Amino acid sequence: MTFKNYLALIKILIKNQYGIKFGKKTESKPLYPVESNSKKQVNKKLLGIIGAIVLTGIILFYIISISVMLVPAFALNGLLTSLINIVVTAVQLIILFFGTVYMLPYLFFSKDSEFLQSLPLKKSVVFMAKFTMVYINELLISVVILLPFLITVGVVSALNGIFIPIVFYINALIIIIFSPMLPLAVVSIISYPFIYVINALKNKPLISTVISTLFTIMFFVPVFFLSYGLNSAFSFEVAEKFVINENLKEVLNWFHNYMYPNNVICNSMLLESGIEGYFIALIIYFGFVLGFALLSIFISSFLYGKALSLNIEGAKGKKKSIKKEKELKVSKNPILNLAQYNLKSIFKEPIFAMNILSMPIMNIIVISFFCWVFTRQTGSVSEMGDYFDFNFLTLGMCIYILSLTLSTGNYLAVTPASIEGKNFYLIKTLPISYGDFVKSKLILADGLSTVTVILASVPLWCLGGQNVLNSILFPIVLIFYALGINRFGLYFDFKNPRLNWSNYSEFKKSGLKLWRQMLVGIAVPVISLICCSFLSAVKMHYALKSLIVFLPFVILSAILFFIFNGKVKNDVPVFIKNTE
């Protein structure tokens, strides 16, 4: 009965999370046939599949092209296993980050806890089903990155004359399946302080927002610097080919030797210690994996009970009285008032607040990083003897990053109505015109974009090696672009908002129709980056280059602004019309 219950629960959890249905056993077969009763549902599924294929294609393209570029250099230097170890470790780092973000709420603070507690299911069954779900989620990350990477490594190495035995692919499969165990064990250990901190911060959204933002930054900063470290260790001795210097070799060897148990399984992939050594390596690796699995299950199951009572009972605890405001502030501007109210209510949901706060912060970090990395390549150019303007490429990279964030990352512009959820209906009851309401939304969206552009321009001015013209045009053109793209995003979200959600995971699953924003938001930055990359290798007057890059932005921004500025204020959506 216990295993049957586990299966019944896991099927339901998978269905609820991914919409996947299982088997045709009589026991779990729906009593009424499930019909897809509308064309809309089919179209939605089709769009979802196309989106998934495109996204997978982009990821595969990136992973395979980077692997093709790196593998020969590593293979010829006898560092193939080190490269695999680094990538596996990087994936484990990603799993560690997303594992913490996903596992904590799903396992310890999920809203189905009460319901599951009322069922005749053993705590261990519920825990194991939920833990399996966490593992499946992390496994997906491992599969998406490691599967194409390891296959490419095998194929490219073989093409470069390196002997790749069949066990390479067996080990690849083992690595993909079991890599998430180490980060999950680490997440389990760090969960203990986390659940207390999260519980303590439940009613303190601002503090929790700041902590979450810092946590995100703490994760990304080492990743950037790790990639910079790797980047600086290469040199362009021959165009399009990386050569590894001695420094990097030392670092890689040091890293590889200490990164247990990944190094054990990676070393055995090429059968360097013979068949006997291979099986010994497998035994050691599985010993570690089993240890990690038992450790994470043991700690998490212990914490599960603790977190459950904190979660269910914590909300009922004694509440401190809220200080009354000393005086009621009177404001005569309803638009500003509404914008202020809106911002406050968004900041009450820490994850939204974190997304909003991280937009300018992440841009500063990423742009600083790219400016620093690219401007240091000038030396290599002279050695190559070819003309290549790295400063212009830096500009292209910065435009790419910032325009991508402005188009798709500004929650206040892309999902201005949807972000309010059910609260939106309250606003509908207020005696405020639709135009004023839109203005209040635009103030926030444009404000966030402007702050982001100005802050992101600072590292470009200081580290980017740009001429005066580009330094002036960069913030002005991108703010103008933001004004256009914000009105575009606002218009389509107001036309079709998704308000039926009560927490962030529901918000994400609420079927937001963002394909237009995503399409423009990705196409424009990519085209500008390609354009800049091309122009970097072309000798031309710098003002003409700037014109070629910035002019299309200005034209597009102007079109978006003039079409959608009027439309968004005057074209009242149907769901608002009936109340005005």
Add this chain to the structure above:
Amino acid sequence: MLTIDNLTKKYLKSDVKAVDGLSLEIENGEIFGFLGPNGAGKSTTIKCLTGILPFSEGDIKLDGVSLLKNPIEVKMNIGYVPDTHDFYERLTGAEYINFMANVYGVNENDRKNRFDKYVSMFRLNDAINDYIKSYSHGMRQKISIIGALIHNPKLWVLDEPLTGLDPQSAFDLKELMKQHCAEGNSVFFSSHVLEVVEKICDRVAIINKGKLVTVCDINELKEKREDLSLEELFLSLTGESQ
């Protein structure tokens, strides 16, 4: 028979006892109403009773089986309808009910009969294969009720069951409660709708600030105190009358 013996519950972050020494007995075949003002401890009692919340003192027994010692055995005989239903939204109504039947080990024949009966009764035939996320509060309530009854529990516990139900469904639910008790089972429910409690309950308990104020037989109350309605009794005992 349900026996609640000296149930005491104190929340982790609170010094106050949410439920303080509550003792009750509910006979088989009885509809028992549980009343109290907001924050009196009704939902806490129900959550202890259904095994959601651990309790500090006392015990809860169903047909002599202790919830503390044999929680799974006791839960197998309880059907619970909570006051909120905001989970597993990507399941269809049919999938949810089927899951409940699996968990409670209901055989195929019984589940088919009960499923057909309740789905028709609550007029959900057209919506049963739609996702729960598309349901209104009332429809979610109905699905939750069917899920709680699919294993024909000895004790049916409902937390504010009438909220959000249309008049016909509310009537059907009341009939269902009577029918469930007529088969020798018990119903334990909390409500704010005193007229309903007065009409369908055999006995009611009133709780205030975690303590049991009174347990009274509705028929006795009607016979002895014709001048006093349940509403007036409730207000006088909970100190809410003006």
